Amino acid sequence: MxxxxxxxxxxxxxxxxxxxxxxxxxxxxxxxxxxxxxxxxxxxxxxxxxxxxxxxxxxxxxxxxxxxxxxxxxxxxxxxxxxxxxxxxxxxxxxxxxxxxxxxxxxxxxxxxxxxxxxxxxxxxGQPKFERQAMPMQGEATAHVIHEPFDVDGETLHMTNVFLGNPHAVFFVEHIEQAPLYTLGEKIEKHPIFPERTNVEFIEVVNDTELNFRVWERGSGVTEACGTGACGAVVAAVVNGHCKRNEDVTVHLAGGDLTIKWDEAGDVWMTGxxxxxxxxxxxxxx
Structure with a gap:
């Protein structure tokens, strides 16, 4: 022992x-x-x-x-x-x-x-990456994979892929409490397109400085919070036009709030x- x-x-x-x-x-x-x-x-x-x-x-x-x-x-x-x-x-x-x-x-x-x-x-x-080689994902490289159609379990969702220390598949939803976290989280994590699996985030845009967030983490399942996921969510929100660069964004996770900023130099800052x-x-x- x-x-x-x-x-x-x-x-x-x-x-x-x-x-x-x-x-x-x-x-x-x-x-x-x-x-x-x-x-x-x-x-x-x-x-x-x-x-x-x-x-x-x-x-x-x-x-x-x-x-x-x-x-x-x-x-x-x-x-x-x-x-x-x-x-x-x-x-x-x-x-x-x-x-x-x-x-x-x-x-x-x-x-x-x-x-x-x-x-x-x-x-x-650090700085986010969007290339498929960075995720890593199967398929041809795309400079910025933004709001890409994604089929899983008979449903077509739209995802934004961000690599920020870990791979993240980000999905925007109308109502965070209705996000298919438990029904689709594991299926997306282990989808064949992600040979090394992925973290899965569902995001509701409250306004241009606030996001509601839920996560299914690769290897752990549903967790109260994911720091790299919150960072990836803000990056995804910026590239999809929901938030702005170089501004503090409050991410409301199940376990509490993080403040995230993607600055003009390209670095993502997390405070919590x-x-x-x-x-x-x-x-x-x-």
């Missing part, structure tokens, strides 16, 4: 189990089965996945994300904010600006701090909170 020290955190309800590899060392082969075991709500702790906080030569710290099915994600906006809060509040990186490396690249972090705690986290999420839930020890039987 292995005793695994962990911290559970959430970003707007999107909750992961965090392991501090600055202070602990585990076999690399352990992480996939450990993510599945710990994320199990009945026999484990219960979470949307497992996040490793580690040292790296290319940034101030590194982050790896394993979904609850064991698949490894390239990035996660909510996990980034949680890692930023963790390393600041726990004294690993006691400064208000630093960098975090993920599988998809390096993200720049800026913290608002009060009483020694990070209260709000702003992260440069993160919170600790608990520290604990998981007794892992290999």
């Amino acid at each position: 292995l005793n695994i020290e962990f911290t559970k955190m959430h970003g707007l309800g999107n909750n992961y189990l965090y392991i501090n590899l600055f202070e602990h060392t585990y076999d690399e082969a352990l992480f996939v089965p450990l993510a599945i075991a710990m994320s199990d709500v009945n026999r484990g702790i219960g979470a949307d996945g497992l996040v490793l906080i580690h040292q790296t030569a290319d940034a101030d710290c590194g982050m790896r994300i394993f979904n609850k099915d064991g698949s490894e994600a390239s990035n996660c906006g909510n996990a980034l904010r949680c890692v930023a809060k963790y390393v600041y509040d726990r004294g690993l990186l006691p400064r208000a600006t630093f960098t975090i490396q993920t599988k998809s690249g390096i993200n720049y972090v800026s913290l608002q701090v009060a009483n020694g705690e990070a209260t709000s986290i702003t992260i440069n999420m 909170p993160a919170a600790f839930i608990a520290d604990g020890t998981f007794f892992y039987n290999q």
Whole structure:
């Protein structure tokens, strides 16, 4: 039996189990089965996945994300904010600006701090891509895949594809509570056009600075929030004429609100909170 020290955190309800590899060392082969075991709500702790906080030569710290099915994600906006809060509040990186490396690249972090705690986290999420090779998708490359007809389960929907650390298929709906999240989310995620699967977002435009948002995450299913998805939703809203570049857009997720801005230089900025839930020890039987 292995005793695994962990911290559970959430970003707007999107909750992961965090392991501090600055202070602990585990076999690399352990992480996939450990993510599945710990994320199990009945026999484990219960979470949307497992996040490793580690040292790296290319940034101030590194982050790896394993979904609850064991698949490894390239990035996660909510996990980034949680890692930023963790390393600041726990004294690993006691400064208000630093960098975090993920599988998809390096993200720049800026913290608002009060009483020694990070209260709000702003992260440069990088620049979006629209090419089919970036998603990746099957079929010929298209410079900007905007509002493209998409057939699934006998229905024709229109999607906008955005790659921003993770692949996102964004669909605009009239009423967010009527979005086919549970009926079509998994089918879109695993559609043959997406050989590496995709995150699925349904968006209702409230006005040019507000969006309602629901998500089916690749490898995790329905979650309370998705940071890269919220960023992708704002990008999709801008290219479809619903929102404007270089303006703050409030995205209303099931778990709370994020502020997203796609600036004139092409970078997408995400601002939002993160919170600790608990520290604990998981007794892992290999």
